[in-house]
Amino acid sequence: MSIPLPVFIAIPLVTAFVLPIFGKKGKDAATVLANLATISLLVLAVASIGQSGVYEIGKWSIPLGINLVLDGLSSLLLLAISVVASAAMLFSARYMEQYTAKAKYLSLFLLMVAGMNGVVLSGDIFNLFVFLEIASLASYALVGFGCEHEELEASFKYMVLGSIGSIFILFAVALVYGNTGSLNMAYIGKAIRDSGLNAGLSFAMALFVVGFGLKAALMPFHAWLPDAHPSAPAPISAMLSGILIKTLGIYALARVVFNVFGVSVSIGWLLVVLGLLSMVAGAFLAIGQGDFKRLLAYSSISQIGYVVLGIGLGGLILARAGNNISTEQLGWASLAILGGLFHLVNHAVYKSLLFLTSGSVQMSTGTRQLKQMGGLAEKLPFTRATCTLASASIVGIPPFSGFWSKLILVVAAVQAGFYWIAAIIVFVSLCTLIMYLKVQRYVFLGELPENLQQIKENRGSMLVAMVFLACLCALMGLLVLVPCLKQSILEPAVKVLTDGLEYSAIVMKM
Amino acid sequence: MKGMTIIVKTISSWVKVLIFLFGIYIILFGHLTPGGGFAGGVILASCYVLLMLAFGREYVEKNLPLPVASKLDCLGAFLFALIAVLGLVFGGTFFLNFLYQKYLPGEALELVSAGTIPLSNIAIGLKVGASLFLVILVLSMFRPDMSGKKEE
Numbered sequence: 001m002s003i004p005l006p007v008f009i010a011i012p013l014v015t016a017f018v019l020p021i022f023g024k025k026g027k028d029a030a031t032v033l034a035n036l037a038t039i040s041l042l043v044l045a046v047a048s049i050g051q052s053g054v055y056e057i058g059k060w061s062i063p064l065g066i067n068l069v070l071d072g073l074s075s076l077l078l079l080a081i082s083v084v085a086s087a088a089m090l091f092s093a094r095y096m097e098q099y100t101a102k103a104k105y106l107s108l109f110l111l112m113v114a115g116m117n118g119v120v121l122s123g124d125i126f127n128l129f130v131f132l133e134i135a136s137l138a139s140y141a142l143v144g145f146g147c148e149h150e151e152l153e154a155s156f157k158y159m160v161l162g163s164i165g166s167i168f169i170l171f172a173v174a175l176v177y178g179n180t181g182s183l184n185m186a187y188i189g190k191a192i193r194d195s196g197l198n199a200g201l202s203f204a205m206a207l208f209v210v211g212f213g214l215k216a217a218l219m220p221f222h223a224w225l226p227d228a229h230p231s232a233p234a235p236i237s238a239m240l241s242g243i244l245i246k247t248l249g250i251y252a253l254a255r256v257v258f259n260v261f262g263v264s265v266s267i268g269w270l271l272v273v274l275g276l277l278s279m280v281a282g283a284f285l286a287i288g289q290g291d292f293k294r295l296l297a298y299s300s301i302s303q304i305g306y307v308v309l310g311i312g313l314g315g316l317i318l319a320r321a322g323n324n325i326s327t328e329q330l331g332w333a334s335l336a337i338l339g340g341l342f343h344l345v346n347h348a349v350y351k352s353l354l355f356l357t358s359g360s361v362q363m364s365t366g367t368r369q370l371k372q373m374g375g376l377a378e379k380l381p382f383t384r385a386t387c388t389l390a391s392a393s394i395v396g397i398p399p400f401s402g403f404w405s406k407l408i409l410v411v412a413a414v415q416a417g418f419y420w421i422a423a424i425i426v427f428v429s430l431c432t433l434i435m436y437l438k439v440q441r442y443v444f445l446g447e448l449p450e451n452l453q454q455i456k457e458n459r460g461s462m463l464v465a466m467v468f469l470a471c472l473c474a475l476m477g478l479l480v481l482v483p484c485l486k487q488s489i490l491e492p493a494v495k496v497l498t499d500g501l502e503y504s505a506i507v508m509k510m
Numbered sequence: 511m512k513g514m515t516i517i518v519k520t521i522s523s524w525v526k527v528l529i530f531l532f533g534i535y536i537i538l539f540g541h542l543t544p545g546g547g548f549a550g551g552v553i554l555a556s557c558y559v560l561l562m563l564a565f566g567r568e569y570v571e572k573n574l575p576l577p578v579a580s581k582l583d584c585l586g587a588f589l590f591a592l593i594a595v596l597g598l599v600f601g602g603t604f605f606l607n608f609l610y611q612k613y614l615p616g617e618a619l620e621l622v623s624a625g626t627i628p629l630s631n632i633a634i635g636l637k638v639g640a641s642l643f644l645v646i647l648v649l650s651m652f653r654p655d656m657s658g659k660k661e662e
Contacts, residue, residue: 004603020581
């Protein structure tokens with residue numbers, strides 16, 4: 001293996017601790033350095049595609065030491081994290097000029113990236129928890145970065161609910177350790193495959209679903225998200241909605257459910273129901289919002305539902321078939337999981353783009369209320385173009401990325417015989433269309449209010465970040481349409497999940 | 511905030527040196543005796559907390575200004591990460607105890623032994639001491655915002 005895996009954690013971590021030394025005078029140098037760090041992570045993530053391996057930290061062999069595991073699912077998530085982080089960092093270069101203490105912001109941002117990379121790479125369930133806490137703590141501070149009354153309140157609420165989620169996860173880790181005698185995910189998986197689930201482990205599983213569900217803001221656990229995500233500065237909203245809830249929530253949940261505990265029919269149904277609930281309720285709540293970023297936040301809950309639905313549906317099909325699974329059923333399950341994971345990547349790109357455009361609008365107009373805007377199409381042409389593209393993508397207009405992932409989900413649901421799920425997916429897509437038409441109508445079309453006659457668009461690095469993500473939005477469909485891209489990026493990730501408990505054997509052989 | 515009575519002030523000015531020295535001892539002997547970077551760092555910070563209680567916040571801030579403490583905090587974390595990266599550079603594996611394996615094996619139970627572990631302890635001690643000091647200092651600075659609002 002050519003890349004030593006800890007560099008994914010070491011680069012942002014070391015940079016994060018160097019940055020505060022620059023202080024107020026070296027703000028520009030700090031910005032350049034932070035951007036270099038995220039871009040080098042992007043390069044490394046691209047280079048890591050197609051590789052796999054285990055890295056033993058300090059040459060302590062597993063299960064004694066800590067190990068990092070790179071497989072298809074990890075490299076998919078690494079890629080998504082570094083794409084969103086580079087764009088958000090580039091956007092921050094100009095956007096964060098409005099705030100004081102920029103070096104501290106950059107430092108916290110990089111800590112969050114280090115935590116997320118750690119979650120994705122960790123092969124050890126306790127280190128997964130530690131990295132999850134690093135990323136969460138950095139995000140609590142970043143949500144309250146503006147230090148206004150409303151932002152601090154949102155940050156506090158987020159911190160309380162996030163900590164409750166973390167406590168659930170920590171309890172579950174302790175139960176797992178008590179029942180299997182190991183913290184290494186491969187060894188836990190092996191113990192569970194050999195002796196099955198007992199009552200303690202089943203309870204741990206329930207705790208994991210609640211804990212990771214809180215981090216992912218699935219429907220009954222979503223209360224913190226609509227406050228926290230809009231209150232953060234725009235690039236941080238993009239990071240939180242774009243990638244943080246997926247890494248800490250969905251990735252960790254999928255890894256634990258599929259590779260460590262093994263899917264069962266009841267867990268499969270649970271994920272499907274949670275997914276559907278988030279999709280429908282998130283969409284209904286989003287339509288009624290009058291605040292631009294709040295609408296986007298509710299829409300995130302709805303879109304997260306799609307991802308969980310896809311993964312849960314795949315798990316359900318796998319668990320129903322049991323050990324003697326036919327190739328046809330495996331195909332359906334793979335298709336459903338492919339749809340879920342592809343939607344995860346797509347949503348990371350277009351939702352972060354939408355939050356960046358909302359930041360650009362907010363910086364120019366000074367408001368987030370949809371009704372106080374209007375007619376901005378001529379004043380903010382680039383913001384308008386990128387926002388429309390991202391909206392088209394999230395709604396699912398054919399050439400753009402969102403269409404393909406929803407299509408795959410619908411096809412998988414129909415093939416497996418769940419016609420009603422396919423109908424709900426299409427229906428929620430329609431609700432999504434309504435909410436984004438509302439955004440277009442109130443923000444960019446209509447009459448330009450008197451007080452907004454003089455505004456200007458912010459160009460420079462903000463524009464580069466938005467155009468970069470918009471290009472990705474338009475081109476992401478190629479990930480499933482071009483066979484070699486699909487085979488190198490998405491299919492290894494799907495295979496990790498469909499392999500299920502084979503994970504432990506695969507890791508021990510690497 | 512002018513501090514406590516003369517008795518407390520006198521006694522704490524005698525005791526502060528002992529506490530600080532004890533913290534340094536715990537950090538340096540972390541690999542031989544119970545304790546280590548974290549425990550020693552907490553003791554170092556508690557020395558400053560004693561001074562803060564006895565002499566008032568301003569006295570402590572003059573001794574260890576906030577920006578300096580903040581830099582020490584980052585320095586500690588940076589040193590720890592640096593030791594890990596040096597393992598990658600000199601030994602080929604992240605966090606490898608390269609000093610012990612290659613350069614400085616040392617006898618067990620001696621002060622200079624165990625390779626990079628005492629160095630990591632010093633870095634952690636710096637980090638924990640400075641950040642705990644900062645947490646308490648910042649907590650003592652803020653007052654609850656009662657302006658214009660009744661109790662909710």
